[in-house]
Amino acid sequence: MQERILFLLEKRRYAQLKEELLDINPYDLAVLMADIPIEHLPILFRILPKELAAETFVEMDHDMQEHLIKSFSDTELKAMLNELYVDDTVDIIEEMPANVVKRILKYTDSETREMINEILNYPKDSAGSIMTTEFVDLKKDMTVADAFERIRKDGVDKETIYTLYVTTKSRKLIGIVSAKDLMLSEQNVVIEDIMETNIVCVDTSEDKEVVANLFDKYDFLAIPVVDKEERLVGIVTIDDAIDVLQDETTEDITKMGAVMPNEDTYFKTSVWQHAKNRIPWLLFLMLSAIFTGTIITQYEAAFSSIPLLVSFIPQLMDTGGNCGSQASVLIIRGLALDEIKTSDFLKAVFKEIRIALLVGVVLAVVNGVRIIIMYNSDPSVNAYALAIVLGVTLMCTIILAKFLGCALPILAKKCRLDPALMASPLITTIVDACSILIYFNFAVAFMNYLIK
Incomplete structure (x- = not known):
């Protein structure tokens, strides 16, 4: 496939190349791009549709991300950042040099910048540092029909809509409803009657490894994160939990082998x-x-x-x-x-x-x-x-x-x-x-x- 991509790039058959790339999973596409000469990355990335490009960007290693950000025009960078979830943007910011971070923050809107700063203020190993503030919340007096309308209105930009959170006006978490519950209920049923009140949630200061282990224990897709007043401030999703478990396992293995932990991969470490x-x-x-x-x-x-x-x-x-x-x-x-x-x-x-x-x-x-x-x-x-x-x-x-x-x-x-x-x-x-x-x-x- 690598030879095929390079051939189409050389012949400038961009429409054909785009058609072939559309069928590739974002993770596989990121792996494939890692083997392409880095000077071809900006062209290859611009060929992709915005949503696929953003999903692929998240899966890339930090060197590739930095190279692309530096090659983006201001308009391209802003468009790409608009497609990213807040927690993914935070992950990218944490690994970028100061000049690149400054440019990223410059082209994020004020609301997103506020959410990014909120997450960055939490301790590095806490639940707050890996959560996303993008979720769909409902009120207990809503009907199922109201809930679907809320999902259609706000769910497009949220990381997950499979689990929805019922909160009070003061944002206190009082219940959880799954998308399955909504789909199997009548349109006029009130959310309060179908919501689950036995909630498993974590505090923002909880250790992220403890949070990740809860996914294995309860088979969750997402876990709500609350503050000291039990107000819902974010959720941790399964993909972030897997990343935490992978990092923690790698760290344990290195320590057990009498080696100091290192964040970079084997070949990227000098x-x-x-x-x-x-x-x-x-x-x-x-x-x-x-x-x-x-x-x-x-x-x-x-x-x-x-x-x-x-x-x-x-x-x-x-x-x-x-x-x-x-x-x-x-x-x-x-x-x-x-x-x-x-x-x-x-x-x-x-x-x-x-x-x-x-x-x-x-x-x-x-x-x-x-x-x-x-x-x-x-x-x-x-x-x-x-x-x-x-x-x-x-x-x-x-x-x-x-x-x-x-x-x-x-x-x-x-x-x-x-x-x-x-x-x-x-x-x-x-x-x-x-x-x-x-x-x-x-x-x-x-x-x-x-x-x-």
């Missing part, structure tokens, strides 16, 4: 920025390994007596780290999905301890059998005693790792920190030091039995 995002955690983890080295140094006497002990250190550290990672990943995900609450701390810890006992017994037995088979003929070491020492150490390490992997994310959530910070890199570092300490204490305690 090599220097990638390194900058990774170095702090790597430095912390590297320097924290000093404790492990110090512990090992203190037990040099045990090494000299039984050098074979050193060969089991990687096994213990890897097993402990892996067990801690398994627990932390499941707990962090459970916290993110609200399946696990901070009040479930003891319940979750008790479950992980039981899992650790089962896992520890299996790994200890299998490893013990391996040690006996491999080292029973070694004249310098008692294979059975070594199997017991390693088995007990494995059990203790796995229980500790599972406990930390479960407890630390929940405690972080309790302290209002991101549970993803307590992911595998940090837990592995802690477990490494503890497993070595446990291992050599047991080895020293059973030294007389280990040597034949």
